[in-house]
Amino acid sequence: MNSQAQINKEKHLGGKHLAWNSLLNAGTSVFIVGLNIIFVPLMLHRFGTEFYGVLTVTWMVLGNFSWLDFGFSRASARYVAQELARDRHDQAALWTFTAVISQAFLGAVGALVVWRLAPFIVDRIHVQPENRELVILTLKLFAFSIPIDFANRSITGVMQAGQRFDWVNGLSVFSTVSTYAVYGIGILQGANFKTVVYGLFFVRIINLLGAYLGATRVLAPLKSFSYLRGLSSSYWSRVVVLVRYGWWVASASVVGPLLLLFDQWMISVLIGVSLLPFYTIPSNLLWRLGLFPNALTTTLFPAFSALEARTEWTRIENLFVRAHRYLLTVLVPVLFVLYVWGGEILRIWIGPEFAAKGTVPLQMLVLGFLIGLLAPLSGALLEAVGRPDILVKLYLVELPFNVVVVWSLTKYFGITGAALSYTVRTVIETIILWVVVYRIVPFSGWELAKKGLLRPSLAVIVFAGAAYAIRGANIWNYSDIAITLVLLAVYTLYAYRFVFDQQDRDFGIDFYVAKKDRLLEKLGFRQEGAAAAEELLLEESLVEASSTATSAGSKG
Helix, strand or coil: CCHHHHHHHHHCCCHHHHHHHHHHHHHHHHHHHHHHHHHHHHHHHHHHHHHHHHHHHHHHHHHCCHHHHCCHHHHHHHHHHHHHHCCCHHHHHHHHHHHHHHHHHHHHHHHHHHHHHHHHHHHCCCCCHHHHHHHHHHHHHHHCHHHHHHHHHHHHHHHHHCCCHHHHHHHHHHHHHHHHHHHHHHHHCCCCHHHHHHHHHHHHHHHHHHHHHHHHHHCHHHHCCCHHHHHCCCHHHHHHHHHHHHHHHHHHHHHHHHHHHHHHHHHHHHCCHHHCHHHHHHHHHHHHHHHHHHHHHHHHHHHHHHHHHCCCHHHHHHHHHHHHHHHHHHHHHHHHHHHHHHHHHHHHHCCHHHHHHHHHHHHHHHHHHHHHCCHHHHHHHHHHCCCCHHHHHHHHHHHHHHHHHHHHHHHHHHHHHHHHHHHHHHHHHHHHHHHHHHHHCCCCHHHHHHHHHHHHHHHHHHHHHHHHHCCCCCCCCHHHHHHHHHHHHHHHHHHHHHHCCHHHHHHHHHHHHHHHHHHHHHCCCCCCCHHHHHHHHHHHHHHHHHHHHHHHHHHC
């Protein structure tokens, strides 16, 4: 393999490329949330609550069949990433075809079940008689989107494995924008709901074709279906491997929500559903911050898988530690603002009565989210190194203890106790995950503590004192606003000078310059040195890999 080919091969695992993909993931998530905020009220007004409720129920029904995925999409992304790292594109193509065929079959089974049960389901959700047939048609038509969605997941996994998040996020934006365009067409046609149903189904087909085209940019063998002839001899053995891995991923997606939602069930049972919104709305607000760890883990999971296939543990540890540092650095100021100004946010957003009851649970949850939002990084690493079983086993061990803690705290302290139970559980769970990670992989716990957590955590002490000083902040109190802004400005300087190291600072400057020059080049304003800057980034990726390999060799 010549040097240029080697540089291109390493590019998608280079730090700058991974950083750009993470930013792209986060930006796309924010954009989609913004579209939802803008268009959902319009849809409710134009179609009415019943038709919007029909769409909601339809997504819920289809979501309940997501377990039929059996974790194949996650499994295929892992094995494809590993085969790409070994430069075995033919094997990566076979894994892809195996996953797509299997998921399409499982999705077809789910579609037939929904098709047969559609009248039964509609009769149980109290639809107006004049709308019954339209709702049945909606469920039946959307049922056929199950195999399309399942196949799309595995194909998207190929793009993730090849770090083509430009395609992944581009398709996500296309799907979202097209969905709202379909709603708009339906509105222009006099709130024609049938147009919306057919249009949404058509969008899913287009999205699948776009995903296939993007996957062929990563795996050229996918353009030729001749590989299907060679698949017959190894299909079932590959399915067994996918099931053994994917079963644990699917189990985690079932057991995890039992832990996550148990506090809400206890609030409903012990103190009544009338108080539930004072807990769920602050909780859902904080869960929006999940886009930050999700942006990182979506990028890092295939990267971890690829590097694990090449046993480059030093590079994996470097990414793991830096991801913690970057994520915690972002979360600390955001959660500080939510802790101090959460009451005002709830008052302005919903009302003073709601803020009076929802502020303390919000503040209690903030403490748990500060640590809990770091847990997905450990989960992604465990799955990438082939140990998804750890998460399920941990959840099952937690479950009985969680029942006792949630029941006790909710019974005696109400919704504040429920929030405290979440904070206790998520802190303990995150710490246990760190301990497990450092027992399974050849990492140094001191590296994570010193380079990943210590310096961002020192800022928490200062913010905690400030939060006490301006507790109950008021939008009309200019001193509260001034203190908040000054603290955020000082924290920004502190993070740049003391949290980020020289490599981080150089990385940020080089990254900005390279992307700016690349953008100008695409716009036709090619600057002298733009090509050289891009070439420098490629060479630095290769140097990064070579230096890491040398370091690992010297340790050996």
